[in-house]
Structure formats: C-alpha cells, structure tokens
Amino acid sequence: MTDFTTELRAAAEAASLSLSEDQILKFTRYDALLVDWNERMNLTAITEPRDVAVKHMIDSLTAYDKKLFDGAPTVIDVGTGAGFPGVPLKIFDPSIRLTLMDSLAKRLAFLEAVVEDLGLTGVTCVHARAEDAAREQQHRERYDIAVSRAVARLPVLLEYTLPFVKKGGHLIALKGRTAEEEATDAKRALKLLGGRLETIRPVTLPGLSDKRAVLTITKIAPTPKAYPRKAGTPAKKPL
Numbered sequence: 001m002t003d004f005t006t007e008l009r010a011a012a013e014a015a016s017l018s019l020s021e022d023q024i025l026k027f028t029r030y031d032a033l034l035v036d037w038n039e040r041m042n043l044t045a046i047t048e049p050r051d052v053a054v055k056h057m058i059d060s061l062t063a064y065d066k067k068l069f070d071g072a073p074t075v076i077d078v079g080t081g082a083g084f085p086g087v088p089l090k091i092f093d094p095s096i097r098l099t100l101m102d103s104l105a106k107r108l109a110f111l112e113a114v115v116e117d118l119g120l121t122g123v124t125c126v127h128a129r130a131e132d133a134a135r136e137q138q139h140r141e142r143y144d145i146a147v148s149r150a151v152a153r154l155p156v157l158l159e160y161t162l163p164f165v166k167k168g169g170h171l172i173a174l175k176g177r178t179a180e181e182e183a184t185d186a187k188r189a190l191k192l193l194g195g196r197l198e199t200i201r202p203v204t205l206p207g208l209s210d211k212r213a214v215l216t217i218t219k220i221a222p223t224p225k226a227y228p229r230k231a232g233t234p235a236k237k238p239l
Contacts (some may be wrong), residue, residue: 004031004049011053014206017061019092026091026118027057033083033117034082037110043082044139052206060085061092062203063147063172063212069093072186073144076101078161079151083111086147090120099143101126101133131231134163141166141222149174152235154182154191154215159234162193162222171195171217174203179213195223 065083074094077086080100090098092218115123146161195217203212
C-alpha cells in the first residue's frame with residue numbers, strides 16, 4: 001500500500017496544486033493525527049491514504065480562491081468536523097486568520113491537538129452551535145469569509161453561515177452533484193439573509209468521476225436580527 005505522502009504528492013500534481021515540502025510535511029502529520037484519533041472517536045469514515053489525500057485534503061483546497069483569500073482574511077469554518085476545509089486551507093495559506101467552529105467538544109479537542117502539533121498560529125477553536133454563536137457580538141458579521149463542507153443543504157447552510165459574514169464578505173460552500181438544484185432552492189433564503197450567488201464552479205477531483213462544485217456567495221446586505229432562528233429550527237423549517 002502506498003503511503004499518504006506519496007498519494008498527496010500525486011494528487012496535488014494531478015490537481016495542478018503546488019505544495020512546498022513544509023506543507024506536505026504538515027498535511028502528512030495531519031493525516032497521521034486523523035487516523036490515530038479516529039481509532040478512539042468517530043472523526044471520518046475515510047482513512048485510506050489515497051482517499052484522505054484526495055477526498056479530504058485536495059477537496060478542501062478546491063475552496064481556495066486567491067482573489068478572495070488575499071490580504072490575510074478572517075475565515076470561519078462552520079461545522080468544521082475533523083477540520084475540513086479549514087485546516088487544509090490554513091496549511092495552504094498560513095496568512096489566513098482562522099476560526100474552527102463545531103458543536104461537538106471532542107472534535108474540538110482533536111482540532112486543538114492538530115493546531116498545536118502542526119504549530120499553526122492564528123487559529124481559534126470555538127465549541128458552539130452556529131445558531132447560537134451567530135447571535136454573539138464577537139462573531140456576528142465579523143468574518144471576511146465563511147467556509148463549509150458537508151454540513152447541510154444550501155437553504156439551511158445559508159442560515160447557519162451568512163450571519164457570520166460581514167457585508168462585502170463571502171461564503172464559500174463545497175457541494176456535490178446537487179449543487180445546481182440547491183442553488184435554485186436557496187433563492188428565497190439568499191434574499192432574506194442578504195446574500196447573492198456569484199458563481200457555481202464545477203470541480204473534478206483526481207481519479208474521481210462524481211460531480212462536485214464550489215459555490216461562492218457574496219454578502220450584499222446585513223442579515224436581519226431574526227436570523228439565525230433558534231437551534232434546530234433551520235434544519236426543521238428551511239427558508
């Protein structure tokens with residue numbers, strides 16, 4: 001079986017991504033921590049070296065847009081889970097000022113261990129539900145960019161994420177084959193929450209044929225104070 005580093009190098013080359021030796025070292029250490037901690041807690045069903053390299057690391061990096069990430073932006077990864085896409089983005093662009101938010105304390109313990117082990121600076125780990133944190137002054141409309149992957153369908157995701165984004169900032173959502181359909185379903189939510197869909201960028205991962213896309217949404221107006229609704233409501237009653 002080939003090792004993770006070999007698979008990552010091959011996947012990055014196939015995706016036309018240039019990674020430094022230091023970045024490869026950090027990605028490799030991240031993979032080792034993920035596999036080790038995954039034996040004690042449920043972080044991911046994906047553990048084979050090639051799958052982690054492609055479906056976690058390279059997939060996360062498809063969110064990167066040099067224009068949007070220029071100038072050391074504040075970035076919040078909402079519902080980060082095991083750190084995707086936030087941690088790979090931070091490894092790729094260390095200038096990012098990153099907040100990793102998740103509702104499960106044990107996931108945050110893993111992420112804190114990753115941040116310390118990899119020597120990442122400018123990273124804050126927050127244990128909170130998005131619906132609650134987005135009502136707090138230190139988080140509401142404070143971020144240049146929100147990123148999210150595999151959290152919820154777009155109408156629900158918008159309510160979870162757009163309240164964190166300042167006017168003129170962006171939400172970057174990593175989606176699968178239902179991206180176009182979700183964008184259509186989210187028109188009302190976009191209007192209510194102050195967002196505008198800018199692009200749906202098709203993405204192909206090395207060696208995979210399934211359809212993926214990255215959606216970029218601009219925050220064009222403040223989110224009304226009524227949103228997000230109380231915890232659990234967005235998922236039960238999407239806008």
